Amino acid sequence: MTILIKPSATAKATATKDTLSADFAVIGLGAVGAATLYQLAKRGAKVIGVDRYLPPHPNGSSHEPARVTRNAVGEGSAYVPLVRRSQEILSDLERTFNADLMERSGTLIIGAERPTSGEDFVEATVKIAQQHGIEHELLSSAELKRRYPQLIGLTDTDYGYFEPKGGFLRPEPIVSLQITAAKQLGATVIPNSVVKRITQDNGRVTIVMDGIGARSMRICCPTRCGV
Ligand SMILES: Cc1cc2nc3c(=O)[nH]c(=O)nc-3n(C[C@H](O)[C@H](O)[C@H](O)COP(=O)(O)OP(=O)(O)OC[C@H]3O[C@@H](n4cnc5c(N)ncnc54)[C@H](O)[C@@H]3O)c2cc1C
Incomplete structure (x- = not known):
């Protein structure tokens, strides 16, 4: 608050x-x-x-070691300009104070199954990424398994959204x-x-x-x- x-x-x-x-x-x-x-x-x-x-x-x-950040915010398109501006401000803070405030690791979101109708969170995220020209990749289950062997239990219907410019913040x-x-x-x-x-x-x-x-x-x- x-x-x-x-x-x-x-x-x-x-x-x-x-x-x-x-x-x-x-x-x-x-x-x-x-x-x-x-x-x-x-x-x-x-x-x-x-x-x-x-x-x-x-x-x-605003505590603990990490908070996820990504540009395509599946909760709503209105957040996109805010996230973009916040990342600019963070980069500026990092430069000005020689601080390490964000890990630019990329953000991976995994959906359980592509919906046949309607939209789930991943679909909403993809739509927002497309609308705003946000760099991203869609990963099939096979690609997820190949890239992330550490993720045990992925099913054949899982699919992923990867945003290379996402990451996590140090709150x-x-x-x-x-x-x-x-x-x-x-x-x-x-x-x-x-x-x-x-x-x-x-x-x-x-x-x-x-x-x-x-x-x-x-x-x-x-x-x-x-x-
Ligand atoms: C477990 C968890 C995980 C989350 N993960 C993510 C994530 O991955 N990515 C993401 O974007 N967001 C995430 N969020 C949400 C995000 O952390 C919050 O939206 C954000 O930290 C809120 O910040 P704030 O400054 O609004 O609130 P707060 O950090 O809660 O700050 C409010 C401050 O007001 C002070 N206060 C309250 N009442 C009074 C009073 N009467 N007098 C004086 N001071 C008062 C409190 O002490 C507090 O310091 C997560 C939240 C939680 C709890």
Whole structure:
């Protein structure tokens, strides 16, 4: 979950002892929030990121060693431009910070049997790849068995979609690097703080947090847009 508070050009927020002010507050610093924080900081925005834990951590979705990525997203064609852009950003991060964030191993998806009617996930993936000109190969069961002898139990009706430019991401280093980079660009990061309440009043959004073992704190963002 990431909540982004958008700014208004007109309203102003002030900082006091228990109140921080910012153009943007990003609530939740998983994969989405960390990327948002970094991109905003890169654009020169005054941004604060809050997470209830110290990210990266195993209590959300952006943990463990790997997350699959591929360009033809069988879940829906609308994701294709997002994935393409995310891979551009990742390559840029790798170059800028000399980091190893993605294993470009290719992605193999195996279907149990080509459907005689309708469309299964593999068919949907193939259709999206064709629509968007995404490089891919269709593999017969025999070809799958030849190329991947380690896959025991393939049947004669199994078939495969292979996308050479897919692979897997390293979510924890990706989160960590973007938070560090955002901080270097001036972002404020508040870990171990739970956002309890978000209110909007008089052209300002106020985010009320409870820090673990700390007193409650507020972030004020000038806004007319809400969350
Ligand atoms: C087991 C698993 C396997 C997956 N495999 C894939 C895959 O192969 N490929 C793929 O593309 N996707 C995969 N996904 C999905 C992908 O990992 C998620 O879509 C993505 O990590 C979500 O990121 P997020 O930033 O939206 O959420 P999260 O990573 O969950 O981040 C949300 C953050 O908000 C913080 N938070 C929540 N409430 C508050 C609060 N009140 N105050 C302050 N902070 C708060 C949390 O602590 C957390 O850090 C997988 C997911 C899981 C769980």
